[in-house]
Amino acid sequence: MSTVPVEPVVEAPRNYLNASYGVKSWLLTTDHKRIALLYLVTITILFFLGGAFAVMIRLELATPQGDLMTPDTYNKMFTLHGIIMVFFFLVPSIPATLGNFLVPMMIGARDMAFPRINLLSWYVLTIGAVISISAAVMGGVDTGWTFYTPYSTTYSNTYVTLMAVGIFIAGFSSILTGLNFIVTIHTMRAPGLTWFRMPLFIWSHYATAIIIMLGTPVIAITLLLVGAERTLKLGIFDPALGGDPILFQHLFWFYSHPAVYIMVLPAMGVVSELITCFSRKRIFGYSFVALSSVAIAILSFLVWGHHLFVSGQSVYAGMIFSLLSFMVAVPSAIKVFNWTATLYRGSISYDTPMLYAFGFIGLFTIGGLTGLFVATMAIDLHVHDTYFIIAHFHYIMVGGTVMAYMGGLHYWWPKMTGRMYPEGWAKFSALVLFVGFNLTFFPQFILGYLGMPRRYYAYPEEFQVLNVMSSAGATILGVGYLIPLVYLFWSMRYGERASSNPWGATSLEWQTPSPPPTENFTVTPVVTEEAYTYSHEAPEHV
């Protein structure tokens, strides 16, 4: 050692971002943090693509007549909006970006259990997305994102098979991510990190992974059978042969209802972290919040029949599915009440992530409660296939998942990039998003209740005022998403440098530098206490 000359002073400490450079070092990386950023770039592109289709829908609906596009084009627009947003943005959104980045860090591991499979999952999603986008470019699909038979198998002349192949492939990306989460959480927790000391973010991702593992294969086989029916002329859903198109609906919703919880459970995990950090208080009822995630995962598989109340399902089956759907509200409500109780007498600060968390709680509650409306058979008869349903699930998926995703992105941005985002702009855009969202989707509750059906490109004149409100709101919403896109990019270069723990948070990912070194921790942490040991002191900023 003594013969080695003194090394020159290195300016930036080694971290995962400057450990190596070049396109290859990113495309062949097995570092879960870099893979998270690859996912972030991919799904951001897909989000704005899906958003572009929504713009077309809202433009067409600004006037009662169908004047912007043909009915066929309109059908393709809402189909592509749904497919891109559900399968290529919402399902991977929080797990693949924040989850990928944080799950190993929060449990004190150096990486996922299967780093190469983790990279593979990104490639698989990208390939699936490319195939689906090619289907869109070649002529699109007009079945709706639900692919209901027999229309999708027998009558539609659009690129259904190619689109199904794209979604089928993307499903494997989910499965590989979920598999990695479960194995990592089971086998790689740091010494002393028992199950009931884990951050709630980990609990919710564990529950999500269970749903992914049990649900995704079912949509895979269902879409495969639709494809086989179109190409090989098998007759599994074909009524002409005695097949039953309703069987498709059962199989489809067996995945696609739990998929709602694939989208919203990780969001709940994010919100649990935000609420406790910005109230400077231990989470209220930790074990209830943790186990309610598992309860939601289990119950989510028992409620799919509430999508079939008007499909000719027996009324007794409908009653049971209705009751079970009400039961899912219980663990969801436990979470909302516990977050509220955490706020009580907390030392609350209104930083941007917390604004998004508040947005989530309010909007998710509206979305959840209207979910009870539609789980009631009598009301569902009235609002089924109307804009009421559209408003309901956008309150869950956009008002819930996307709000939490934005909140989480801001909260962990300093950790991911080593830079702070501009707080003023961030608060402003959070406000714009909240206003834009409500203006877009609240009128749709009323429209639906008054009887405007979904998936029509024209409507009676008396619905125009509410539709114009909705389209105007969508414009504001679009601006609200573009502002963060600009300032987050800006902050990567010009943002203030972040300390290792700008929020004064307690979980493990904050106990290592920002951005973290490639191996996450220089010394494997030993955990001696639960995740949320907050005292009432205000955080010291930056």
Place this chain on the structure above:
Amino acid sequence: MSDTATVPALQEHVHGPLKHQFDDIAQQHEADTLGMWLFLATEVMFFGGMFTGYSIYRSQYHEAFAAASNHLDLLMGTINTGVLIGSSLTMAMAVHAAALGRRRALIICLIATMVLGCGFLGIKAYEYHHKFVENLVPGPNFHFEGNSARETEVFYSFYFAMTGLHAIHMIIGVGILAVLTFYAWWRGFHPQNKHIEITGLYWHFVDIVWIFLFPLLYLVGHHEK
């Protein structure tokens, strides 16, 4: 696990080198095995979708399914069941040989498994060919003598979808075995032992799927002949 934990050299021999993200070999082995079991759980759900559909139609179209089932080649199906169970035996022997470090025995067992797997696929292809000749492949040319011809086409749709998907899994399995044989042959099998064990899990799973498919497709109508 505890008996091997005391001998790190043997562990590396059995489970391959330690990857950077793990603390010790035992943790790595636990993760690898759990990963494969979870994957098999997704496979159960994957095939489960079709088994559900099959069960529903079988209860609805009982007679059609029995009549259609009787047109399958029971002899060939039975032989294939035997071939597949034999391949499970050789696969289990391969895992055993790998654990004991017997390279020659391992290679022989892997090749035997592949041969039996290909034999199964060959017999399956022969059966498919027969169904094609007899116009029992769903589509415009489907033709079935009898009362409930319409519903028998649903049966044959399931027959081809389920056995076809099973065959695809077999082909993937044979491919993996070929790669493992290649590695065992050229590089020595030291780093691959856990791969052989995990591939064994997959192979046995695919066999078990057939154990369910055989009675559901070939035997359901036999007593009504």
